[in-house]
Amino acid sequence: MRRCNEAEKEDAKMVPAWELVTIASRHTIICSRLFEHTLARYSRTCSDIKEPRPLCQMSTRSSSGPGLKRKRATPGSSQTAKKLKLQSSFVAESPFPDFEHPTPAEAKEVFNLLSKAHRLRDPERRAPVAGPNAAQTCGNVPNVIESLIGTILSQNTSGTNSGRAKTNLDAAFGRNNFAAIASAPLNEVVEAIRCGGLANKKAATIQKALRSIKQRHGQYSLQHLAAVEEGERMTDDDIMKELLAYDGVGPKTASCVLLFCLGRDSFAVDTHVFRLSKILGWVPPKADRILTQAHLDLRVPSELKYGLHVLMIQHGRACKGCKKIDSEESCILKECLKARKAEDGDDALEVIDDDED
Numbered sequence: 001m002r003r004c005n006e007a008e009k010e011d012a013k014m015v016p017a018w019e020l021v022t023i024a025s026r027h028t029i030i031c032s033r034l035f036e037h038t039l040a041r042y043s044r045t046c047s048d049i050k051e052p053r054p055l056c057q058m059s060t061r062s063s064s065g066p067g068l069k070r071k072r073a074t075p076g077s078s079q080t081a082k083k084l085k086l087q088s089s090f091v092a093e094s095p096f097p098d099f100e101h102p103t104p105a106e107a108k109e110v111f112n113l114l115s116k117a118h119r120l121r122d123p124e125r126r127a128p129v130a131g132p133n134a135a136q137t138c139g140n141v142p143n144v145i146e147s148l149i150g151t152i153l154s155q156n157t158s159g160t161n162s163g164r165a166k167t168n169l170d171a172a173f174g175r176n177n178f179a180a181i182a183s184a185p186l187n188e189v190v191e192a193i194r195c196g197g198l199a200n201k202k203a204a205t206i207q208k209a210l211r212s213i214k215q216r217h218g219q220y221s222l223q224h225l226a227a228v229e230e231g232e233r234m235t236d237d238d239i240m241k242e243l244l245a246y247d248g249v250g251p252k253t254a255s256c257v258l259l260f261c262l263g264r265d266s267f268a269v270d271t272h273v274f275r276l277s278k279i280l281g282w283v284p285p286k287a288d289r290i291l292t293q294a295h296l297d298l299r300v301p302s303e304l305k306y307g308l309h310v311l312m313i314q315h316g317r318a319c320k321g322c323k324k325i326d327s328e329e330s331c332i333l334k335e336c337l338k339a340r341k342a343e344d345g346d347d348a349l350e351v352i353d354d355d356e357d
């Protein structure tokens with residue numbers, strides 16, 4: 001009797017077949033509507049996305065005019081164009097044409113003062129020799145590319161550090177093995193010259209210059225710049241323009257190659273020469289280093305350019321009295337300016353106050 005009651009209860013729980021069919025139908029309808037709704041949303045989204053055009057159909061016209069192909073100027077090419085424009089602008093005329101200092105007499109006076117205070121190691125300019133370290137001698141070697149590399153390595157560091165960097169570079173790749181340096185991975189060149197400071201920048205500059213030289217001349221050589229034969233000797237301006245055409249080579253570096261490697265009369269302005277020129281009042285207070293070089297290269301007599309450049313660097317490195325405006329140390333240049341002011345009442349001391357920090 002109990003079993004019959006339990007069976008009846010189970011039968012009562014069972015859902016009739018027609019209800020199952022109804023539930024299934026409703027479920028199918030709901031799923032179908034959800035699918036249609038999702039499909040519609042997907043279709044609208046896809047219609048908002050523009051199909052990319054094939055590369056062959058893309059326009060090469062720029063906003064500057066119809067039919068003109070778009071050219072992207074690289075930072076290097078833009079900087080090179082700026083360097084060459086400045087060089088061409090100040091070949092014969094100073095950027096400060098109304099600024100009459102230094103006079104030949106003023107340049108000679110400073111030369112004599114510094115000659116007494118510092119022993120000029122080489123009163124007469126030496127002919128380049130193959131033996132010395134190009135970085136320690138400001139590029140005083142006969143190979144023009146080696147001189148260029150040595151001058152690049154000497155930037156913003158001491159002679160000791162730049163000399164070690166050049167020695168390591170020669171040990172890693174061989175002296176004047178320019179093909180090996182140019183084709184080496186950048187990090188290997190960086191490691192070789194790391195002790196010279198700014199290794200990443202200098203390594204990239206050296207490799208770019210070497211590759212550009214090879215592309216331009218078909219070989220790793222700039223010896224045509226050193227030609228002295230009639231009909232082959234280049235002008236100072238043409239040499240400067242070629243050196244400045246290489247990325248990373250600035251006016252000071254190019255001028256050093258002319259002065260020390262090629263034996264030309266060029267007045268290179270580094271940090272020390274620039275600072276002392278400001279103290280002496282040889283350039284307007286707001287002149288930068290590049291314009292200072294352009295101005296002084298025209299104002300300093302040719303026979304003084306080599307010796308005065310070397311002496312000003314020696315003095316700038318050694319003298320503590322002219323490194324800061326408020327320095328209490330003595331400086332023969334400042335003493336000279338004070339004496340001149342006492343004699344003729346000019347504004348020499350006011351120029352000193354405008355010196356850079």
